[in-house]
Amino acid sequence: MTTDAGVGSATGGAVVHGDAGAPGGAGDAGDAVVVHRSERTLGVDGRPVGYTVWGRPGDALPVLLLHGVTDSAETWDPVARLLAADRLVVGVDARGHGRTPLGEGPFTIASLAVDAAAVLRHVADGPVLVVGHSMGGLVATELTLTEPGLVAGLVLEDPAWDTGGVATPDGVPPFLAPFLLSFAGVDAETLEARSRATQQDFADDEHGPWARSKAQLDQRLVHVPHDWSGRAWVEALADVRVPVTLVTGDVGRGALVGAAHVERVRALLGDRFTHVAVPGVGHSVRREGREAFLAALDGALGRV
Template identity: 45%
Template sequence: MTAGAGRVPVVLLHGLTDSSACWPTVRHRYDRDGRVVVALDARGHGGVPLPDEPFTIAALAQDAARALRALGTGPALVVGHSMGGVTAEELALTAPELVAALVLEDPAWHDGWVIGAVDDADVVGLAGDGAGTAGASGAAGTAGARGTAADGSRGKPAWLGASIAALAGRTVEQVAARGRIENPTWSPEEVRGWAEAKTGLDPRLADVPHDWAAREWVEALADVRVPVTLLTAEPGRGVVSPRQAERAAELLGRAPEGLLTHVPVPGAGHSIRREAPEAYLAALDAAVAAADARAARG
């Protein structure tokens, strides 16, 4: 696979319960200029088989590395949301030759055994008894998840099983209809991709053991050697806390002298690119332009 002349490939890694269908806005922006854009599906998502083994960030990064080596992308700008954010970080640590830069959208940095916030609990409450979770943009849903411990295995959100059960038998159209109600500011394309992802989950994803805590993700940034753009939500509405963002800046140094560009997005929740697309795309454009410029300098 050959990238457009002078254009660094862009690799997209989705969050838990999302899929490669969840990047329409980003893909439309970069597909048209001849740039290679690759959206990968994690195991158990988007129809990809789920092995009978623990669901770990290390395994997700290994899967991504195999896919990118097979595609021959070379060093890429790796963009990750939530679970995809920590997968991208793990990829930069274990396969640095594949990563030119990172863009982390509210990555799933944890505190102890608890997922730091709602993660990808934007699986809306489709069950009549409220078995699902609140929409990602709801502050109440975020606050509830922030205090919810993993359900017996390291890092698995307690909401996951009920959310997947609530999706059973639902069509894309049914999920999309509820998604438009729960997330009225999202574009139709984003709602459709989100709904396609929810109906393509392997239901066993909630049954296998999870391990999201093999690294202390913020501290692990000390070993990252590429530029990082960190997009964070309104405090209290996303995963990454102000304390974590400040620690990331201490470890990486702030651009331009250091490696970290922190882009807080006021008013946005966990799904920043869906809730604040202009701010998100401006940050992504800057990261892409910088990666292209570094590649041109060799």
Template identity: 40%
Template sequence: MRNRTGHIAWQLFGEKPRILLLHGMSDSAACWDPLIPFFTSYGGVVATDARGHGGSGLPEEPLAEAVLAADAAMVLDELDAGPVVAIGHSMGAATAAHLGRIRPDLVSAAVLEDPPTSGRQQHPGGHPAPDWLADLRTLDPQATVDRGRADNPAWPADELPPWARSKHEMDLEFFGRLSQASPPLVDVLGAVSCPVLLLHGDPDRGGIVTAEVAAECEREAGGSLTVRHIDGVGHNIHREARDRYKTVVGEFLA
């Protein structure tokens, strides 16, 4: 059952959270469902829907990852939780890094799965919704699952229904609000003092983080940064290599 704090919907698993889960763009908190048993073995978990995603609303204000981080902080403050391990994928990974920067009292450590690296210039008009997402939304739910299975044959079957549902739940105006500037990942990590695990795959398979950027982040990080390359996968490491993801993240959480 989804709870709500302000405009943000969230789900709590177990007792007072030790882990915060932050999903990628166009996903939702439900996309973490296949991994909830793994995460709850380390303590309570809260998973949030980013604004404009899942069951969350979309306030009329410009967006950047720091705004999404403030949303996550609002939920943690409501729960009187923290510090937590902030675990994110893609946009959620950038949100986790920004949360560690703006609210270090709430973050004991962070796991960043293939976050955006280059930052973003201020763009008053926002951005258009990507064509691939608009195309998926023309399909019915089962056809969306079928498309996901065809495009991502290595994904476990339980990943596909929440992934497909999230595409139809998202408010496409989110992209039009994504207009504030954001700094490069290396600058954000330079201002984060907690331990960080940075996971990345292969750029030639769709991964964002390159070995060169990972090395630069390792040099400039303000806290202790561990970089782990997961070979043979792209951007969706937890979906393409679930067992290896659980092993690496489990070692970090332990």
């Protein structure tokens, strides 16, 4: 059962990357437009799931945006505004992130995909382009495999195929506890200043959403069981039947996906696979190389 409660939040203008007539709708730099944005909550089996909607339904293919661990739907805002000039764009808050409570159950990729599917059925009339960053790339893949009728194409931004070592006995990735603790009790203003000092490659409008997402985190996230490895994620892509675009940065700058991963996916998917390598950026490709990332999305929209 699902129920929906809106939180009124109309927003101002954005510079559109491309004109409405370009294939895929992103294209070249365009004119400023007003993009409507609203924050909403959907009741899914008695649990609230927070999500954000940019733009309005139209003829252009909708886009679903799935964030990485410790982020939130808001962290997609700079990109979502550019996409939403002529289409519906939706971002979902994972459990324990943004406006979605952690709840009492385990934190699993499968459960996050269930939440995303419920939101999609509620707001979209048909298949969408699903875009996932890091952990969101795993959720996007799970959603594509379990709900193929909801997905027209898949874009993976440096997905978390390798979480950097052996997980705890409860399945928590090894990096997560100290990373989460670094945000405990710190307000968003202080976190934004920290981001500007330490993440100088980010586009200027990325620091605020990044900081607010960290301030919203439920610190209990590392105290519940996790399951990030319900599938062998690279091999699982063999069962994906829609076009897949993989966007990667430089491993030397912190990107997770290396050349061996890319070649294996190419072997599995053949002509359904497109790889976009963005030089000079790390794990957060869109934050450090927005134009290249938008071009990759434009290509993915064109292919579906």
